[in-house]
Amino acid sequence: AKPEVARRALDAGASVLNDVLALRGGPDMPAVAARYPLVVLMHMLGTSPKTMQAAPVYGDVVAEVTTFLAERLAALRAAGAAPDSAWVDPGLGFGKTTEHNLALLRGLESLAGLAPVLVGASRKSFIGRLLGTEAAPLPPEERLEGSLAAACRAADAGAVCVRVHDVRATVRALDVWKSAVRP
Numbered sequence: 001a002k003p004e005v006a007r008r009a010l011d012a013g014a015s016v017l018n019d020v021l022a023l024r025g026g027p028d029m030p031a032v033a034a035r036y037p038l039v040v041l042m043h044m045l046g047t048s049p050k051t052m053q054a055a056p057v058y059g060d061v062v063a064e065v066t067t068f069l070a071e072r073l074a075a076l077r078a079a080g081a082a083p084d085s086a087w088v089d090p091g092l093g094f095g096k097t098t099e100h101n102l103a104l105l106r107g108l109e110s111l112a113g114l115a116p117v118l119v120g121a122s123r124k125s126f127i128g129r130l131l132g133t134e135a136a137p138l139p140p141e142e143r144l145e146g147s148l149a150a151a152c153r154a155a156d157a158g159a160v161c162v163r164v165h166d167v168r169a170t171v172r173a174l175d176v177w178k179s180a181v182r183p
Contacts, residue, residue, distance in 0.1 A: 001017060001018075001019045001020070001021060001025050001029065001033075002025045002026055002029075003025060003026045003027075003028040003029045003032045006019075006025075006029065006032045006033065006036075007032050010032070010035055010036060014036070015036065015037045015038065016036065016037070016038045016039075016040065017033055017036045017038070017039045017040070018040045018042070018089075019033060019039060019040065019041055019042065020042045020044055020049075020091070020094070021042075021044065021047055022041040022042055022043065022044070022068070022069070022072040023041065023072055023075050023076060024047050025047075030075050030076055030078070030079035031079050031080070033076055033079065033081065034076060034079040034080040034081040034085075036081075036085065037085060038085055038086070038087065039076060039081065039085060039086045039087070040086070040087045040088070040089050040118055041069060041072045041073065041076065041086055041087070041088050041089065042088075042089035042090075042091045042094065043065045043068050043069055043088075043089070043090055043091035043094065043095075044091050044094040044095050045094065045095025045096065046095060049094075052094055052095035053095060056095045056096055056097060056100065058096075058100060061096065061100045061103050061104060062103055062104060062106075062107035062110055063110075065090050065091070065104060065111070066107075066110045066111055066114065069088045069090075069111065069114055069115075070114055072088075073086055073088070073114060073115060086115050087115055087116045087117065087118050087160065087161070088111055088114050088115045088116070088117055088118070089117070089118045089119065089120065090104045090108070090111060090117075090119065092104060092105070092119065092120060092121050092124055092126070092150075093120075093121075093124040093125060093126060096126075097126075098126040098129050098130065098134070101121075101124070101126040102126070102130075105119075105121070105150060105153050105154070105157075108153070108154060108157030108158070108159060109157050109158065112157060112158040112159075116159075116160040116161070117154070117157070117158065117159040117160060117161075118159065118160065118161040118162070118163060119150070119151075119154035119159045119161070119162050119163070120162070120163035120164075121147060121150035121151065121154065121162070122143075122147040122150070122151070122162070122163060122164040122165045122166065122170075123140040123141075123143045123147055123165050124143075124147075124150075125137060127143045127146035127147060127150065128140065128142075128143050128146075130146055131143060131145070131146050140165075144166055144169060147164065147165070147166065147170070148166075148169060148170060148173040150162075151164060151170050151173060151174060152173055152174065152177045155174055155177060155178075156177070156181070162174075
């Protein structure tokens with residue numbers, strides 16, 4: 001997000017800032033974000049959606065994303081945000097390969113130690129590649145089963161929110177998951 005856009009949205013009544021740049025949109029961004037009741041800080045490799053998928057490399061994607069989000073949370077709090085005013089989002093599909101996304105789904109618990117976690121895996125390209133092939137991924141409208149599996153994994157890891165396209169199917173899948181794991 002850019003500070004001026006975030007400022008105008010806040011002035012217009014917005015109460016949640018979903019910041020895909022995690023306060024890297026300009027020097028005023030932390031101060032503007034600190035005024036919001038809730039800020040979602042997302043990890044993205046680099047700051048450009050146009051180049052984020054150009055051969056992303058990580059030594060340990062879970063550790064690097066966790067460290068990045070911890071640093072962004074510290075910057076938000078240093079700007080005066082309330083301790084409970086932020087959620088974190090690992091940024092599935094934003095500068096990550098299929099294997100990076102899977103590693104993050106497996107390692108979501110490490111993010112839960114930072115702040116409440118939001119996961120947006122619904123219909124992502126990596127799900128299309130897992131259900132199809134790297135060369136011929138399934139189209140978004142055929143990714144429901146993978147999206148449901150990812151939502152259940154996120155819930156299992158303690159995510160407080162999953163961003164989805166297919167709300168009814170996801171609620172039903174999560175209801176069955178809850179019944180199975182919480183008698």
